[in-house]
Amino acid sequence: MLTIKDLKASVEEKQILNGLNFEVKPGEVHAIMGPNGSGKSTLASVLAGREEYEVTGGEVIFNGEDLLEMSPEDRARAGVFLAFQYPVEIPGVSNANFLKTAVNEVRKSKGLEALDSKQFLKIMQEKMKLVEMDKAMTQRSVNEGFSGGEKKRNEIFQMAMLEPSLAILDETDSGLDIDALRIVANGVNALRDGKRSFIVITHYQRLLDYIVPDFVHVLYKGRIVKSGTKELALELEEKGYDWIKEEVDATLNA
Amino acid sequence: MSDDLKILDDVANSEYKWGFVSNIESDNAPKGLNEDIVRFISAKKNEPEWLLEYRLKAFRHWQTMTEPVWPNVTYPKVDFQDIIYYSAPKPKVQLDSLDDLDPEIKATFDKLGISLEEQKRLANVAVDAVIDSVSVKTTFRETLLEKGIIFSSFSEAVHEHPELVKKYLGSVVPYTDNFYAALNAAVFSDGSFCYIPKGVRCPMELSTYFRINSAGTGQFERTLIIADEGSYVSYLEGCTAPMRDENQLHAAVVEIVSHAEAQVKYSTVQNWYPGDKDGKGGIFNFVTKRGICLGYKSKISWTQVETGSAVTWKYPSVILKGDNSVGEFYSVAVTNNMQQADTGTKMIHIGKNTSSTIISKGISGGRSHNSYRGLVKINKSADNARNFSQCDSLLLGDQCGAHTFPYLEVSNKTAKVEHEATTSKVGEDQIFYCNQRGISTEDAVGLIVNGYCKEVFNQLPMEFAVEAQKLLAISLEGSVG
Numbered sequence: 001m002l003t004i005k006d007l008k009a010s011v012e013e014k015q016i017l018n019g020l021n022f023e024v025k026p027g028e029v030h031a032i033m034g035p036n037g038s039g040k041s042t043l044a045s046v047l048a049g050r051e052e053y054e055v056t057g058g059e060v061i062f063n064g065e066d067l068l069e070m071s072p073e074d075r076a077r078a079g080v081f082l083a084f085q086y087p088v089e090i091p092g093v094s095n096a097n098f099l100k101t102a103v104n105e106v107r108k109s110k111g112l113e114a115l116d117s118k119q120f121l122k123i124m125q126e127k128m129k130l131v132e133m134d135k136a137m138t139q140r141s142v143n144e145g146f147s148g149g150e151k152k153r154n155e156i157f158q159m160a161m162l163e164p165s166l167a168i169l170d171e172t173d174s175g176l177d178i179d180a181l182r183i184v185a186n187g188v189n190a191l192r193d194g195k196r197s198f199i200v201i202t203h204y205q206r207l208l209d210y211i212v213p214d215f216v217h218v219l220y221k222g223r224i225v226k227s228g229t230k231e232l233a234l235e236l237e238e239k240g241y242d243w244i245k246e247e248v249d250a251t252l253n254a
Numbered sequence: 255m256s257d258d259l260k261i262l263d264d265v266a267n268s269e270y271k272w273g274f275v276s277n278i279e280s281d282n283a284p285k286g287l288n289e290d291i292v293r294f295i296s297a298k299k300n301e302p303e304w305l306l307e308y309r310l311k312a313f314r315h316w317q318t319m320t321e322p323v324w325p326n327v328t329y330p331k332v333d334f335q336d337i338i339y340y341s342a343p344k345p346k347v348q349l350d351s352l353d354d355l356d357p358e359i360k361a362t363f364d365k366l367g368i369s370l371e372e373q374k375r376l377a378n379v380a381v382d383a384v385i386d387s388v389s390v391k392t393t394f395r396e397t398l399l400e401k402g403i404i405f406s407s408f409s410e411a412v413h414e415h416p417e418l419v420k421k422y423l424g425s426v427v428p429y430t431d432n433f434y435a436a437l438n439a440a441v442f443s444d445g446s447f448c449y450i451p452k453g454v455r456c457p458m459e460l461s462t463y464f465r466i467n468s469a470g471t472g473q474f475e476r477t478l479i480i481a482d483e484g485s486y487v488s489y490l491e492g493c494t495a496p497m498r499d500e501n502q503l504h505a506a507v508v509e510i511v512s513h514a515e516a517q518v519k520y521s522t523v524q525n526w527y528p529g530d531k532d533g534k535g536g537i538f539n540f541v542t543k544r545g546i547c548l549g550y551k552s553k554i555s556w557t558q559v560e561t562g563s564a565v566t567w568k569y570p571s572v573i574l575k576g577d578n579s580v581g582e583f584y585s586v587a588v589t590n591n592m593q594q595a596d597t598g599t600k601m602i603h604i605g606k607n608t609s610s611t612i613i614s615k616g617i618s619g620g621r622s623h624n625s626y627r628g629l630v631k632i633n634k635s636a637d638n639a640r641n642f643s644q645c646d647s648l649l650l651g652d653q654c655g656a657h658t659f660p661y662l663e664v665s666n667k668t669a670k671v672e673h674e675a676t677t678s679k680v681g682e683d684q685i686f687y688c689n690q691r692g693i694s695t696e697d698a699v700g701l702i703v704n705g706y707c708k709e710v711f712n713q714l715p716m717e718f719a720v721e722a723q724k725l726l727a728i729s730l731e732g733s734v735g
Binding site: 048049050051071072073075076077081082084087088089090091092093097098099101102105106109141158162 | 681682683684686687688689690691692693694695697701702704705706707708709
């Protein structure tokens with residue numbers, strides 16, 4: 001589904017990703033962990049096509065297509081979804097209206113007819129349950145005045161509505177209390193269907209208790225320096241990142 | 255990042271879609287302005303002596319005045335002798351019914367999307383359409399007459415209800431008020447007149463459509479709305495003009511009189527030709543609009559969506575004379591390319607417990623300049639007056655300008671006046687967020703801007719709100735790949 005080869009990217013002339021490789025197959029959940037500044041969010045931004053991030057090398061193939069050649073909206077329409085670390089507020093635009101526009105754009109790109117209000121409402125009501133969202137929230141302006149937890153729930157709700165084939169969760173757990181974390185994780189788990197793939201970027205092992213990954217990767221200095229299963233996350237929780245840093249730095253200096 | 259700016263710039267570029275010229279024969283006055291022209295206009299309209307006198311007084315006063323230079327706009331000096339002050343579509347036959355309307359005029363209305371027939375049957379909107387200078391047809395008149403509502407062209411009102419016209423003409427905007435108001439009083443050609451009797455709630459929206467069609471003409475319409483005690487009316491005004499290389503002058507006057515416990519809601523969607531991308535051509539829109547809340551608890555509400563004109567100079571205002579009277583001003587002003595707008599409102603509080611609300615949303619793109627200018631004046635007599643003003647500016651791109659000039663004059667200690675102002679740019683992060691959900695940059699800008707204007711659009715009657723949203727989308731349409 002997704003193959004990243006030797007990906008290099010910089011922001012404001014500063015190299016952040018230094019030849020990153022990894023592969024995601026359909027239905028897999030990959031967790032990406034790593035110390036601050038290792039390039040986790042940069043990876044998410046590069047995959048989604050944020051303009052400030054300049055790709056300086058490597059390639060990303062998504063379902064046989066060169067992802068890096070596609071515009072951000074085309075990536076979204078092709079099934080790449082990014083749950084933002086800091087969801088953006090759009091005053092005056094209701095959540096429902098925003099999503100209806102988005103859903104119908106995605107449908108249009110697939111040659112499907114636009115949903116009318118009634119059909120849309122029906123689907124929306126189903127998906128709202130996944131993240132225990134109440135109706136009032138769909139009528140409020142996109143993310144405006146939402147609490148941190150509401151914003152993250154809204155991201156997962158949008159994901160449920162847009163039904164992407166690859167979902168990237170950028171520190172979705174940051175700023176969530178334990179109840180919100182559970183709701184968000186339940187929402188994500190409900191969307192695991194054996195075909196949809198996930199890249200879960202997180203600082204903490206805690207989230208991975210709820211969203212159990214197939215693979216865990218450690219990102220450091222813009223590369224994946226260690227990969228394993230969920231036991232690796234537990235080990236990191238226990239020992240921190242220093243031992244990995246030392247290992248890597250020793251190799252680099254050798 | 256410069257790519258983003260370019261996209262915004264492209265998005266901000268619009269093509270004017272109402273730029274057709276209708277091939278209607280018209281009956282013009284010779285170019286230029288002098289007392290003879292004033293007499294010519296008056297004679298053409300068979301006006302009574304008192305009205306001619308009024309015009310001449312206004313004209314003589316106008317000659318002593320100079321153009322105002324204080325607005326934050328620059329434009330070539332208008333040559334007032336190079337304008338045709340009267341242009342009427344030549345009627346082939348006397349009009350008895352809608353069917354006799356010149357097919358070209360009818361086609362023009364169809365292009366504008368206001369087929370009179372359809373309006374009449376479906377929309378339940380009574381329309382008075384003014385092309386160039388003459389009011390062409392007023393629909394629904396008889397239905398309204400049953401309720402005692404008078405809705406006619408200004409010229410007809412002069413003949414049929416001279417006592418009302420005489421009493422109220424110039425009572426809110428005297429010809430001495432300003433340069434353009436004086437000019438209008440001298441040469442106004444037609445416009446709409448509306449009277450709602452005591453206690454009557456007008457059962458439909460009243461609507462006027464203005465269009466400047468002939469080359470080299472100015473349009474000087476005059477609108478007078480009187481809402482008697484306890485009455486209610488919602489009035490809509492729409493404007494378009496064909497594309498022309500030269501600048502055309504539009505200097506209208508609108509007067510509203512709201513008696514005790516009466517309510518007048520006046521909505522405008524102004525889409526005069528704004529000129530081309532380099533600022534060539536376009537309408538100079540120098541308009542005086544003012545209402546007076548005469549009695550206890552009377553209310554006047556202005557809502558405007560201004561997308562057109564090369565230069566706009568317009569301050570729909572309310573004089574809050576009656577105790578507990580209410581004035582409102584909701585405005586969206588969009589400027590693109592080389593457009594300039596200096597617009598806002600004046601709220602003059604005289605009565606006790608009067609309150610006013612000002613919500614102004616400016617959107618600037620291209621190399622345009624958009625200024626909000628507002629005065630809130632609380633007189634000594636206005637105990638417990640309240641005002642809330644919110645002036646927001648949204649910038650598309652980095653070559654446009656947004657300016658805010660709020661003036662506050664408070665002479666009563668019990669007054670409460672609040673002013674909030676913000677300036678923002680359509681954020682790259684907002685656009686990216688939309689992109690990431692599959693929405694193109696062009697649609698994202700439309701969505702964000704419409705959201706930004708929501709408070710104002712909510713004030714518009716349904717059909718008008720839809721039109722305003724479409725207009726906004728069109729003005730922001732560009733060549734985003």
